[in-house]
Each structure stands twice: as C-alpha cells, then as structure tokens.
Amino acid sequence: MSTKPDAIDVHYSIINTDDREQFARALALETGPKWHFETVPGYFKQLLLDTDETTFDYFKENFGKLKPWPQIAREISELNKNSPENVHYKLFLLGRHGQGYHNLANLIYGEAEWNAKWLHLTTDGKIVWGPDPELTELGLKQAKDNYDQLEIELRKGLHLPTRWFSSPFRRLIDTLIGTWDGHVDLKGVQPLIKEDLRETLGVHTCDKRSPRRVIAEKYEKKGFVIEDGFEEEDTLFKEDYREKVWEQAVRQDRAFQHIFGATDKFSDEFISVTSHLGLIRTQLLVLGHRAFAIGTGGMIPVVVKGTYK
Numbered sequence: 001m002s003t004k005p006d007a008i009d010v011h012y013s014i015i016n017t018d019d020r021e022q023f024a025r026a027l028a029l030e031t032g033p034k035w036h037f038e039t040v041p042g043y044f045k046q047l048l049l050d051t052d053e054t055t056f057d058y059f060k061e062n063f064g065k066l067k068p069w070p071q072i073a074r075e076i077s078e079l080n081k082n083s084p085e086n087v088h089y090k091l092f093l094l095g096r097h098g099q100g101y102h103n104l105a106n107l108i109y110g111e112a113e114w115n116a117k118w119l120h121l122t123t124d125g126k127i128v129w130g131p132d133p134e135l136t137e138l139g140l141k142q143a144k145d146n147y148d149q150l151e152i153e154l155r156k157g158l159h160l161p162t163r164w165f166s167s168p169f170r171r172l173i174d175t176l177i178g179t180w181d182g183h184v185d186l187k188g189v190q191p192l193i194k195e196d197l198r199e200t201l202g203v204h205t206c207d208k209r210s211p212r213r214v215i216a217e218k219y220e221k222k223g224f225v226i227e228d229g230f231e232e233e234d235t236l237f238k239e240d241y242r243e244k245v246w247e248q249a250v251r252q253d254r255a256f257q258h259i260f261g262a263t264d265k266f267s268d269e270f271i272s273v274t275s276h277l278g279l280i281r282t283q284l285l286v287l288g289h290r291a292f293a294i295g296t297g298g299m300i301p302v303v304v305k306g307t308y309k
Helices: 007-011 017-028 069-081 101-116 137-155 170-180 212-222 245-262 277-287
Strands: 035-039 087-096 163-166 270-275 299-308
Touching: 017 245, 035 245, 035 277, 069 087, 069 299, 087 170, 087 277, 137 170, 163 170, 163 245, 170 212, 170 270, 245 277, 245 299, 270 277, 277 299
Parallel strands: 087 270, 163 270
Antiparallel strands: 035 299, 087 299
C-alpha cells in the first residue's frame, strides 16, 4: 500500500512566493547557455490541479498515468525524434526514501517538540536518527511495496529506467535497492550517488551524511558509483545554518543540469532519481511542476522537456 502524505509532508511541499522569486532572480544572474525545464502536461494526474495530493494513492491509480505505458513511451520517443537537437524529453520517476528513524522520532514527539529540541540531537536513548539515519522496518517495507507495484506496472508496459541517481544518504540508497534490485542488475546499471541530491543542508543532525569511506565500503560492492569530487567528510553540513528553500532549488537546478547533460537524448528517456521530501519539493519547482506532497517511500512521475539555450 502506498503511503499518503501526512500534514507535515504537505506543509513541507509548499514553496512560498518569496522563495520562488529568489530562485528566479538567482537563475537570472547566471550567464551562458544552460538547460531550461518545463513539465509536459497530459501524462499524469499529479500535474492536474484538481488531483488532491492528500488522498491520491499512486498504487491504485497506477502511478497516476493518463495513458497506457507503451503509448507514453512511444510519444516521448516521437517527441525526441521530432524535436531539435537541443531539446530533450525525459520521464523522471522521482522517489522519496522510505520511513527513516528521524521520521519515526518526529512522529513520536510531534513537529513542535522535534523542531525545538530533538532535531539538534542524534538519539533519545531508544532510537538513533543522526547522523545519516537508516530505514525503519516500515521504511524497508515501503521500498518492497514499491518493488511489487513496479512489477505490476512493468507487466503493463512501463519501460525500465536506463539511468539511476541517488542521494548519498543510507536511507536513500537502501530505498533504491529495495525498490529496484531484482528488476535490474544494480551492478550493471551502476546508480550514481550525487551530493547535490542530498536533503536540506544544515542544523538537522539527520541531514549530516556519512564519510565517503563508509558509503563506499557499504555500497560500491553493490554497484553504486560515487561521483567525482565527492569529499571524504561532510563539509556542507553547518550546525548553525539551514539551507533556504530557494538555495536548495538552485542546487536542484544544478543537479538536473548535470543529469540532462550526462544522459543521452534517445537511449536515456526514462530516469530514476531517489531523494528526499525537501528535494522533491524543489525539484518540482525546477521542472515546472505544481507543488505535490509525497509521503515516505512515495514516488511521482514527471515528463520533462529540457531545452538547451
């Protein structure tokens, strides 16, 4: 069963006008050619304004598709074949990690007490949520549920992605493994771990990552590749500064600049990105999609037109 977003998820999916304007101003200051993104309508219910994010069940709705999977794949291929060289169309499956121990702690203590005290700590003596918390048993099950639902969608004609990208946090990588391993050979597809796909930077101990050596030791043997330039220690985490939403959006724009630049127009039309609640919020902004809350372990498909100019 898919996890519907709770009130906290809905709250953190909203981007206020000031952050949107700050993001637009930041992009306007950039010079030189780059990718410009827009979401293509007509493929998924999540883009429709009358789709209620609080009740939407993407399992029962078969990921919200408005057309059969083979038709979606065929139309994306036709769009690519009939577009200029600098225009690429891709379908992204944007996944959020399953429930982590930090999510569980937030549920136990409530949002107000979590923000006032617990997010600065690493444990309450019973569970550990920082740094880099792992998935709970529910989180592992949510990944398995996604695996099972993908099996249904694949039988209905969903094309497997050809490229996989992930946040460097354990809860993300383990979600990716639980969701996709068995549908594909992860050692063959070599998911790329990217620093830019990590959660909001700073203050929250759950958002401080493990050292590179720890990530490499656990996941490289399973097929994961750590991007070039990935530092040993987490130099981005600051105990006294929390990344602003518009700053995160700039970071997500940078991530999708890389993804579009590093993937092929024709052979990489379906792409998996596994990240966080906060990041999906700003990814949807960057890609021109309406705000849409995602529960733990949730996933949202988005067809994107990227124009390089």
